Every structure is written in structure tokens, then in C-alpha cells.
Amino acid sequence: MAFNILVVDDSETMRAVIKKTVNMCGIELGTLQEAGNGFEALEIMAEYWVDVVLSDINMPEMGGVELLRTMQGDEVLKKIPLIFISTESSQSRQDEAARLGAAGYIKKPFLPEQIRDILLEVLNKAYAGRMAAEGSASPVDDEDVDF
Amino acid sequence: MNLETIKEKMNQAAAQVFGAMYFTPVELLAQIPPEHKWNLEDRYIKAAIAYNGPRQAALEFYFPITLGVNIAAGFTGVDENALSDNQIIDTMREAANMITGSFLGMIDPEGTCRLGIPEAEIVNDFSPTKPADFSPMALTSDFGFLWIFYKPQ
Numbered sequence: 536m537a538f539n540i541l542v543v544d545d546s547e548t549m550r551a552v553i554k555k556t557v558n559m560c561g562i563e564l565g566t567l568q569e570a571g572n573g574f575e576a577l578e579i580m581a582e583y584w585v586d587v588v589l590s591d592i593n594m595p596e597m598g599g600v601e602l603l604r605t606m607q608g609d610e611v612l613k614k615i616p617l618i619f620i621s622t623e624s625s626q627s628r629q630d631e632a633a634r635l636g637a638a639g640y641i642k643k644p645f646l647p648e649q650i651r652d653i654l655l656e657v658l659n660k661a662y663a664g665r666m667a668a669e670g671s672a673s674p675v676d677d678e679d680v681d682f
Numbered sequence: 683m684n685l686e687t688i689k690e691k692m693n694q695a696a697a698q699v700f701g702a703m704y705f706t707p708v709e710l711l712a713q714i715p716p717e718h719k720w721n722l723e724d725r726y727i728k729a730a731i732a733y734n735g736p737r738q739a740a741l742e743f744y745f746p747i748t749l750g751v752n753i754a755a756g757f758t759g760v761d762e763n764a765l766s767d768n769q770i771i772d773t774m775r776e777a778a779n780m781i782t783g784s785f786l787g788m789i790d791p792e793g794t795c796r797l798g799i800p801e802a803e804i805v806n807d808f809s810p811t812k813p814a815d816f817s818p819m820a821l822t823s824d825f826g827f828l829w830i831f832y833k834p835q
Contacts (some may be wrong), residue, residue: 545799546776548769555759593779622783624770625793642787643780644702650767 536669537565538658539583543576543590543602544569544620548573549643553589553650560651561656561675573597575613577605585640587657589650592628594622600635607636617663618653620645629681683721683737683789688823688832689819696821696830699777704753707770708821708828710725714810721826723747726808727771729778735795738835742816743778744808750774767804781830 540557540568544550550569553581568581570576572594579585588606592599599619607610616638621628629640639663641652658674659666698805700708732740745753747770751815754764756771779800787804788797807831816831 539726546772546779548773549776551758593797593799622780623792623793623797624783624787627791627793631793645701646702662717 536662536664536674537563538586538662538674539565540567541579541585541588542567542569542577543571543573543588543599544593545571545591547571547592547682556650557589557654559647560654561650562654572668573599573602573605576602580606580612580615585655586662589614589620590615590617592619592623592632597616600630600632603632603635603637607630616657618657620650685832688789688817690698691788692781692800692830693821694789695781696828698776698784699780700823703780706753706823706825707747707757708712708823711820711822711827713820714751714820715827720810721738721748722808723826724806726805726829727774727802728805728808729733729775729800729802731778731800732835733782733795734798735790737790737795740816740833740835741778741782742813742831743774743781744805744829744831745774746823746826746828749802749823749828751772752825753777771792771802772805777802777803797823 542550542553554567568579569580574597590599593625603617618642619632619637622643624642632640636656641649696708701708723746725734727745727750729743750770751762754765754770783797810829813831816833819830821828
């Protein structure tokens, strides 16, 4: 089964790098969209179905924490797992993200393998039922990905 | 926290970011090099960022344009000659963001401080003597000195 992924970061080059990494993860992708802040992300999610969000925290206009809070307050959007990818690296910040309902936390700078591993873990956990119904055992269509 | 500790942590943060994300080694110099060794370039990418909370400081990063071009090309996969100024600025703005974030994680492990949003631009008149009220740090790279200025607030 294919997954629709949304990358949210105010840095265009960082979005490009994350998208490139996701493309290399071996996950069967539907759409891979991008947004420059939380507001843009919500606009995209109002129009398209998204299976997982990879979001920065520190962004102008609407940051990642506010985006997550807004999603948590919406009956439909709260089902979409959000993974933070952030420069903020303290354990308390990661704990706070988990308390708010983040599905994962990746610190920048990151290794491509870290994005792949957390993404797979989150997709497996969130969509196990859907994958089983569609006869798919794993989100990846290529297990032997070499970064 | 004294300046030597700050320099040591900043060196670790910069080396971690440049090594992990850009495969470009950088290393803090124990002292600011003498002026005749500065080899200043015509253009630098200036990235300014601050953090606030129980500890507060402003930082300014000055990346030589050749370092910025090399890193942006490697990071984005775009040929050096095809890179726009915006792509170079954006890449180095993110570099400053990651370095400061890593640095903050070391000096504030309890996460009481909040990182600001970085701003970056290309400047034509950089001199290490200009941000006079900031403490300067110089790091070596394969593309000239990278300068970091730290000012507690």
C-alpha cells in the first residue's frame, strides 16, 4: 500500500533533503508534499489525505507544536501521526513532544537511516490494520535499502 | 558559563553538524588568527540567531561564500554553477540553526531555553572586527575561516 507523506519545514533546502531521504527509504509512496509552516500544512491536509507528517518545530507563522495541537483538536487530523524533525535536542523537549502526542522525534542533524527507521516504526504502528486489510506486511517495497 | 566552555561546546556542535550533514570538517582555533591570515572573501553569508530563557544570547555566523556554495551544492545535489543565492542562503541559515540547536542542547539539557528563528543574508563588507561587542570564534575549514560571534544578553 502507498503512503502519502507531508514534509513541513521553513527551509526549502531542508525540505528537499528530507524528501530525497524519504524517497530513498524504500517505502511505497503515494504523494510526497511539502509545506513551509503549520498553516500551509493545515491547508494541504484540508484538501488531501495525508498518512504521516514530518514536521520541523521552529517555523514562522505557525510552528510544529502549534500544528500538532491544532491536529490533536480535530477529529480527523488527530489520527494522522506527526514526527518532529528539529534542531531542538534536549530530552525535555522530546518528552514534551511525546506528551503532546507526537509519534516520533528526530534530531537535526540526522542520518538518513534515522528517518527511515522512525518512519517505518510509525507507519507500522499506525497502519497495521490497513496494511493487513490490503494484504501488505510492511510499508516498504524494498527491504534492502542502502543509503 | 565561561567563554572557554562556550567555545568548547560550540566547537563540538559545529563539528557535529558539518561532519554529519555536510561531510566537511571544521575545527575551532584556540585563538583568533592574526589579520594577515584572514584571507577575507568579498562575500559572506551572515546568519543571525538568538535563544531566550534563563540563558540568553545572540549569535552571528559568517560563512565564506565558497564554503556556502560547496555545502549547498553537496546538500541539495544542485551543480555549484546552477545554485541560486537563495539556495545558498537557505542552506547556511539551516546550518546556523542546527549548530545553535545542538549547542543549546549541550548547555541547556533541561530544555528551558527557546531557540529563535534564524535570519540570513549575503553581506559584502564583513570584517572580523565589525561585530565589536560580540566574542569572536574562528573555525578552520577547507574553504577558509568560518566566524562565529557570541553575545550573552
